[in-house]
Amino acid sequence: MDSLRQDFRYALRTLRHSPGFTLAAVLTLALAIGANTVLFSAIHAMLLRPLPFQMPEQLVRLWCKQEVISTASLSPPELLGWREHGRGFTGLAGFTRQDLSRTGGDTPERVRAGRVTTNFFKLLGVAPAQGRDFLDEDAQPGNSSSVVVVSHRFWRKSLGGAADAVGSSLQLDGRTHTVVGILPEGFTFPEFNEDADLWQPHWLDPEAHGNHYMQVVGRMAPGVTLEAATEDLLRVALAIARTEPGEKPHKVTSALWQQYLTSSSRPVLWTLWAAVGFVLLIACANVANLLLVRALARQRDGAIRAALGASRGRRMQQALAESVLLGLFGGALGLLLVLWGMELVRALLPQSMLRMAPVELSVPALLFSLALSVGAGLLFGLAPALHTAGMDVLPLLKQSGSAVGARANHPLRNALVAVQLALALVLLVGTVLMVQTLRNVQAVDPGFDAEGVLTARLSLPEVKYGTPDRLRGFYGELLERLRALPDTEAVGLVNDAPLGGTNANGNFTLEGAMDQNTDRYLTEFRVASPDYFRAMRIAVRQGREFGAQDSAKGAPTIIVNEAFVRTFLEGGNALGRRVRLDWSDSGSFREIVGVVEDVRHFRLTEPATPEAYLPYEQYPVKTMSVLMRTRREPSMMVSSVRQELKAVDAEQPIYDLAPFADRMDRQLSRPLATARLLAAFALLAVILAGVGVYGVMAYAVGQRTRELGIRLALGAHPRQVLGLVMRQGLHLTLVGVGVGLLAAFGCMRLLTTLLYGVQANEPGVYVGVAVVLAGVSLMATWVPALRASRVSPSISLRAE
Known part of the structure; x- marks a missing residue:
């Protein structure tokens, strides 16, 4: 020591x-x-x-697998059946999210809420820090429960951290709710993009067949593998389809929850x-x-x-x-x-x-x-x-001493520099592939035009706007006022705007199907107003958009996208075909009156899925996004939109009010950051490799000063000396680049999941990178080689 x-x-x-x-x-x-x-x-x-969470290794994320959607949400009857008959899980809990309006203060406030089955917190192993958890009787039919559990942050910020907060009342969507519990500090739910302010118990309607909106997390029974638990649920799902005429046979998709959350x-x-x-x-x-x-x-x-x-x-x-x-x-x-x-x-x-x-x-x-x-x-x-x-x-x-220095050249130095060149080449290839991926993502046609669009989201309280006529009245007046604003080109509504992180899907049946119980399919569905497609510049390929004829009293209609036609209608003529929505249309069919281009709804890198659009007048919902195309910078219209909303209903909060282009920027943020970091690492690697080549060649020239001086004294031309040193550097470069190309070819296959529109073994990328790195290496060699060609024979011999 x-x-x-x-x-x-x-x-x-x-x-x-x-x-x-x-x-x-x-x-x-x-x-x-x-x-x-x-x-x-x-x-x-x-x-x-x-x-x-408690024993997180047992937590599993679950979906039903359908024809075109491998990770579809569940309908309430399916979740009830899985919970009752599944043996591989000790519990299954459902969750979804919504936005509420809190009134009673100086200004209306948007509240982010999670709606969950009553066993949700028990399944996660989370107990309230104050008050109690949900009871089964808290979930009332019709989702009219009046109790909530609030987050610790909401308790501190909005309830002032009051000691008597449990038992206090909140005005949410025009209805009085009682706070029965406060969650522990630090609790957050990773499925939501924003922390929920409060949580409500959700009642599962056993008759809501085909309405897929419930997300599900489960806890595996001790000693049961994920494969065995999933197989058990598949047996249950097929049995439900045989006994419930309102359900279509679905397979089951599962993943350990942490692996799913971190998959991207x-x-x-x-x-x-x-x-x-x-x-x-x-x-x-x-x-x-x-x-x-x-x-x-x-x-x-x-x-x-x-x-x-x-x-x-x-x-x-x-x-x-x-x-x-x-x-x-x-x-x-x-x-x-x-x-x-x-x-x-x-x-x-x-x-x-x-x-x-x-x-x-x-x-x-x-x-x-x-x-x-x-x-x-x-x-x-x-x-x-x-x-x-x-x-x-x-x-x-x-x-x-001089003799010692003359014999000090060590071959390991050359090997170390070759390794540096090889590793730098691998990094350069990966960087170029990621930059190309970024360019490809930026060039993707999303099916709409995001520039010049202002978006906002509204969620109307059920007590105040609990009837279809009231919903139509509110949104109709708001649209009228927004259209009257100067520089407004078009204004439309949709329940789930593209790239917004929200979605809904449901079953439908084609008219003329051989078996109405089994020939049912699943599609994403949207609710849209007239002018929505014009506001987003979504092209109409066949037929027409929604208009005044698609009113509440008009014939039931629907618009589908091109993916819907390709998937379910075999690419044939869609106009005039009729479909029935299992969760909305009681026995009646809707006529397809238009086909619009595909929209990339979830991510720019994911292909479009089948979508169906319902006219808002015929299927009004309380939560909608406003899409407003303007001739001015969208951010300049924010105050005007707020004023018009206040004129319609001063108690209604508005949120996510921002240019739609911000969503596009968020989609590009990850590949952009990845490409920038890889570029920084690759640049550092190239600099270090270049310095390494320079160091080796400079040292080699220094050790050969006497030899090079003698060559020049005996009549060698400086170009010959320059070529001698450059050949040594070229040999070092070829070895490093050759090894690097082999290593890159093997390593780049690991990048496949991150690439878009470019192959991991793109020959042009490898050749281009090899040429650039070889050029850097030879430039680093040229400096000491040039110095070697200018050695004075008399000085080098006299120094010896």
Whole structure:
């Protein structure tokens, strides 16, 4: 232990006497170790840390699998049947979300609510911090329950943290609700993009066949595997379809809840961590080369120590002490970069999961950074240490100082630089593929025009607008006022706007089907007003849009998209065909009066799914999005929209009032952030690789100064000397690029899930990157080669 302390003191003095070398090595390591610490923090928070619920490994996300939707929500009868007859789960809970209006204060307030089955919190293992959980009798038919459980944040912010909040009343959607419980601080639900302010018990209507809106999470029974539990539910689902004439046979899709929640972030995080791992390896190779040069220059000193009795292990320990000290300094400086890097990584992750698992500099992250610093120090110090410990002492003692330097060229330096080039090429290929992916996503035709559109969302209270006529009256007057505003081009309504994170689907039957009970299909459905398609510039391919004839008293009509026609009508003529919605139309059929182009509703990278649009006048709903196309900048119309809403109903809150283009920006934020981070890592890797090539060639030229001087003195042309050095650099470049191409071809297949519109083995990308990196390497070679061609023979010979 005493010898180790002495070695660290000696290493510290040595590094202090070489400030340039120490600073270059520490900065290089700080960037690499800091980046690795940031990515580890994100991976630990999102993938390794369990969900903050009781026995989270038993929690499973469940869907019914249908013809065109593999992860469809459940209808209430299906969920009831699964709960009653399923044996692989100890419990199944349903949830959905809605927006409520809170009145009673100075201004109306939007309240984000979760509607859940009464066993929801019990299944998660979450108990209220104050008050009680839901009881079965709290869920009343018709969803008219008047009790709520509020979040800790809502209790502090909106209820003032009152000690007597349990038992107090809230005016929600015009109805009085009683607070029966307050959830513990820190509880958040990862399925919602925004934290819910309060929760309501939801009654499952056993007659709501075909109305798929319930999301489901379940808890597996102890000792039961996910496959066995899913198979059991599949048996139940098929039995329900046989006994319930209102249900169509559905399969079952399942996933462990944490894996589902992190499915979109997992490949991004692993890819970025692999990238920063490559950067760390390049940095280690670079510092190893610097240390190897120092070891070659100081090998006579090492020989003297060996002659004085220093063992091979002691000499190796001394060399490793210096490298580990460099690693620790680099890790310490890297921690200062972590806080900045955290913000970049947070841009890649879903906000719902970040609320539950914040990415922060935790104790595991600090321990990881310490271990990485020591490990990196040992890794890049190993080659110089082995060289120091393995040198032959006697010949070195017999040689002069200059002779020692002349024979110090070490082939391991070339190998380290080739590795740097190979790793840099892999990173460059990945970066180019991600940049191409970003360009492809930006070029996607979403089926609508987002520019110049202002969007807002409204959810009307049932007590005040509980009848279809009142709903029509409110939205009709609002549309009339908005259309009258200057610079308004078109205004429309839709219940689920594209890229909004909301959706609904349901079963339907085609007229003339062979079996009305089994020939039923599932489609996404929207409720839209006249002018919605014009406001969003969604092209009408056949027929017409909704108009005045699609009123409440008009013939039942429907508009479908092209995917609907391809999937269910075999691409034939859709106009005049009739469909019946199982959850809406009691025995009557709706005529298809129009076909519109496909809209990418969920994500720009996902293909359009079958959609059907109902006229708002015939199927009014309380929650709608307003889409307003203007000739001015949409943000300039915000105050006008608020004023017109206030004129219609001063107590009605409006939310998500923003330009529609903001949604497009959010869709691009993840591929943009991924491409930027990979580009930064690739640029750093190329710089480090270029520096490594330059260092090796400059050192080689320095060791061959006498030889090159003699060549020039004997009549060699400077171009020949230049070519001699360039050929050595070309050989090094070809080896590194060749190995890199092979490694990239194997690694890029791991990027497949992140790519869009580009193949992982795109030949043009590989050739282009190889040419660029080879050019960088040869440029780094050209500088010392040019210097070699200008060596003065007399000076080099006289120096010898």
